[in-house]
Amino acid sequence: xxxxxxxxKANQAVTLPVLLLVQYINxxxxxxxxxxxxxxxxxxxxxxxxxLDQHHGETLQSSASINVKLMESKILHGQDRQVVEEWxxxxxxxxxxxxxxxxxxxxxxxxxxxxTLRSYVVGYTLTAADLAVWGAIRGxxxxxxxxxxxxxxxxxxxxxxxxxxxxxxxxxxxxxNAHAQERKVAKxxxxxNYDIALPDTDKGVVTRFPxxxxxxxxxxxxxxxxxxxxxxxxxxxGTMICRFDDTNPSKExxxxxxxxxxxxxxxxxxxxKTSHTSDYFQQLYDQCLTLLKAGKAYADDTERETMxxxxxxxxxSKRRDATIxxxxxxxxxxxxxxxxxxxxxxxxxxxxxxxxxxxxxxxxYRCNPQPHHRTGEKWKVYPTYDFACPIVDSMEGITHALxxxxxxxxxxQYNWMLDALNLRKPNIWDFARMNFVRTLLSKRxxxxxxxxxxxxxxxxxxxxxxxxxxxxxxxxxxxxxFILKQGPSRNIVNLDWTLxxxxxxxxxxxIAPRHTAVVLEHAVTATVKGxxxxxxxxxxxxxxxxxxxxxxxxxxxxxxxxxxxDAQSFTPDEEITLMxxxxxxxxxxxxxxxxxxxxxxxALELDLxxxxxxxxxxxxxxxxxxxxxxxxxxxxxxFDFLITKDKxxxxxxxxxxxxxxxxxxxxxxxxxxxxxxxxGEVVQFERKGYFRVDQAFRHGERAVAFCIxxxxxxxxx
Numbered sequence: 001x002x003x004x005x006x007x008x009k010a011n012q013a014v015t016l017p018v019l020l021l022v023q024y025i026n027x028x029x030x031x032x033x034x035x036x037x038x039x040x041x042x043x044x045x046x047x048x049x050x051x052l053d054q055h056h057g058e059t060l061q062s063s064a065s066i067n068v069k070l071m072e073s074k075i076l077h078g079q080d081r082q083v084v085e086e087w088x089x090x091x092x093x094x095x096x097x098x099x100x101x102x103x104x105x106x107x108x109x110x111x112x113x114x115x116t117l118r119s120y121v122v123g124y125t126l127t128a129a130d131l132a133v134w135g136a137i138r139g140x141x142x143x144x145x146x147x148x149x150x151x152x153x154x155x156x157x158x159x160x161x162x163x164x165x166x167x168x169x170x171x172x173x174x175x176x177n178a179h180a181q182e183r184k185v186a187k188x189x190x191x192x193n194y195d196i197a198l199p200d201t202d203k204g205v206v207t208r209f210p211x212x213x214x215x216x217x218x219x220x221x222x223x224x225x226x227x228x229x230x231x232x233x234x235x236x237x238g239t240m241i242c243r244f245d246d247t248n249p250s251k252e253x254x255x256x257x258x259x260x261x262x263x264x265x266x267x268x269x270x271x272x273k274t275s276h277t278s279d280y281f282q283q284l285y286d287q288c289l290t291l292l293k294a295g296k297a298y299a300d301d302t303e304r305e306t307m308x309x310x311x312x313x314x315x316x317s318k319r320r321d322a323t324i325x326x327x328x329x330x331x332x333x334x335x336x337x338x339x340x341x342x343x344x345x346x347x348x349x350x351x352x353x354x355x356x357x358x359x360x361x362x363x364x365y366r367c368n369p370q371p372h373h374r375t376g377e378k379w380k381v382y383p384t385y386d387f388a389c390p391i392v393d394s395m396e397g398i399t400h401a402l403x404x405x406x407x408x409x410x411x412x413q414y415n416w417m418l419d420a421l422n423l424r425k426p427n428i429w430d431f432a433r434m435n436f437v438r439t440l441l442s443k444r445x446x447x448x449x450x451x452x453x454x455x456x457x458x459x460x461x462x463x464x465x466x467x468x469x470x471x472x473x474x475x476x477x478x479x480x481x482f483i484l485k486q487g488p489s490r491n492i493v494n495l496d497w498t499l500x501x502x503x504x505x506x507x508x509x510x511i512a513p514r515h516t517a518v519v520l521e522h523a524v525t526a527t528v529k530g531x532x533x534x535x536x537x538x539x540x541x542x543x544x545x546x547x548x549x550x551x552x553x554x555x556x557x558x559x560x561x562x563x564x565x566d567a568q569s570f571t572p573d574e575e576i577t578l579m580x581x582x583x584x585x586x587x588x589x590x591x592x593x594x595x596x597x598x599x600x601x602x603a604l605e606l607d608l609x610x611x612x613x614x615x616x617x618x619x620x621x622x623x624x625x626x627x628x629x630x631x632x633x634x635x636x637x638x639f640d641f642l643i644t645k646d647k648x649x650x651x652x653x654x655x656x657x658x659x660x661x662x663x664x665x666x667x668x669x670x671x672x673x674x675x676x677x678x679x680g681e682v683v684q685f686e687r688k689g690y691f692r693v694d695q696a697f698r699h700g701e702r703a704v705a706f707c708i709x710x711x712x713x714x715x716x717x
Contacts (some may be wrong), residue, residue: 438645
């Protein structure tokens with residue numbers, strides 16, 4: 001196997017044309033396979049941004065020599081090799097590489113004139129000339145901007161035509177851009193991006209991850225957990241504590257706590273200690289008494305809406321100047337959990353009108369008679385997170401409190417609590433939370449989706465929970481890599497899921513066995529003349545590039561099933577390739593007699609032509625023999641985002657932005673080998689994508705497979 005190495009920092013107008021040619025060969029030339037590796041450098045050799053190591057030992061390093069070698073594949077040049085090579089090798093593509101408009105204006109105008117009344121650069125089909133020129137323009141920010149503005153009509157028309165009729169080019173661009181994007185967002189976990197100069201690390205590092213057991217972990221929590229784990233265990237060889245913030249018995253369940261423990265283990269996070277805020281209820285109660293006796297807290301029975309209004313407008317509560325004795329008495333009523341006690345809360349006496357509204361006398365204790373899932377009915381009063389977190393951090397020896405940036409306004413409040421109680425203060429570091437387009441990460445809103453039945457549960461594959469994205473097909477290795485590459489930056493970004501799933505693809509592609517599926521709706525039966533009368537099977541590799549996966553049985557018969565979409569694309573006497581078999585010539589196409597469905601194909605007759613050259617055919621299709629195997633029924637399920645808006649604002653009503661339909665289920669049949677695929681395994685249905693098996697096949701019960709996004713489109717989560 002040959003190997004192409006590309007410098008990901010190099011000018012993409014130079015590297016993208018070569019990358020597109022190699023990817024096209026890998027996809028369409030069964031006799032050639034070229035691995036692709038990116039290096040985070042500007043040049044992989046002294047002068048060039050790439051090199052091609054051939055299987056016989058020779059290494060090519062210039063774009064010209066590499067392109068000449070690639071042009072040996074017939075699928076790249078069709079019938080006009082000399083003309084195509086003039087474009088690809090002769091310098092016309094390289095003329096589009098300079099990054100100033102003055103230098104490329106002439107070549108672009110020449111190209112625009114050339115493309116008048118042309119759909120392709122050379123001839124009447126896609127060639128290397130189209131791919132290389134398209135790649136040079138797409139990789140050049142100046143040229144690409146001119147195309148998007150429509151400055152040159154013919155080039156713009158042609159550029160869009162190539163992109164729209166070759167949907168595989170977008171992922172190739174994404175794969176190259178992914179490396180550049182990763183450098184911009186954050187360097188790898190070994191890189192300088194993690195050198196954020198945390199203070200006092202020479203005295204030891206103790207971090208904590210404090211989830212509330214009131215729901216399942218989502219991808220935002222995963223970032224916090226992984227960053228705390230990384231700083232504690234990998235960067236400073238310290239200690240990490242997982243502390244469950246179980247201060248609200250109305251929302252918490254043992255089920256949620258257990259799921260968090262399991263999800264952390266799945267992500268490879270092993271806390272050195274697990275604790276609960278409830279372990280410190282007595283100490284927190286005592287500290288609250290200390291504040292009350294020092295006149296630094298007071299009891300308040302102001303109604304919730306009025307309190308919110310007063311805090312916003314900087315108005316003092318009517319209870320703010322109550323005596324210490326009055327406040328202690330009311331706290332005692334709260335502790336009893338009686339009718340009088342539930343009317344009251346305790347507030348820290350910090351400020352009435354501080355410009356930072358988080359400092360305006362926040363609530364620190366509430367009365368809740370409901371039993372706690374760990375302490376039962378022992379307590380009727382519970383501290384708020386804002387009160388408990390800094391105190392327990394100090395008591396547990398936390399040295400560095402890593403918090404998402406939305407807590408920044410509450411950092412002075414955090415320090416005030418510790419100063420008021422004369423407790424040691426940990427260092428605080430803010431990092432940006434991870435937001436994704438068209439995705440809800442609010443636990444309250446996610447709970448509403450679950451409770452309303454809008455989704456199947458917390459592990460719904462449309463959910464951003466760890467269990468949801470794993471059920472959709474995300475690997476833990478990809479999840480860790482993606483999150484750690486975001487780093488502890490404070491820059492707030494709204495991420496697109498495409499890069500997330502593109503990271504996952506590189507983990508699943510080498511290990512996903514290849515299978516075949518045909519959509520049942522209007523599937524076409526094709527008669528194959530020249531095939532053996534009796535059905536038979538042959539052993540074929542499960543993965544063309546990974547022999548370690550073993551072999552599978554491919555059945556052959558004189559009748560085969562073909563997807564309706566493929567059948568409609570054929571023309572009489574066209575030569576096509578039946579993948580894993582050989583070429584065939586379409587001799588007869590029968591259509592529906594119903595005038596409403598005149599384009600629907602009802603039957604095909606093919607002449608097998610095993611001597612045909614698979615490199616010359618435009619269409620390479622999947623198919624299934626109707627004899628010689630048991631066809632396995634399977635539902636192929638794809639999903640869309642749950643909401644229609646990229647980012648919901650605070651005053652947006654979620655119900656106004658619900659996607660009307662988010663589940664798309666397509667009945668199909670798969671090859672007989674699919675019968676033994678187990679739940680949780682990832683496969684590739686060739687030409688349909690990657691799928692995770694959510695329900696394995698059982699006789700009398702259809703298999704169910706979820707489509708795994710790969711970054712080609714903004715796949716829903």
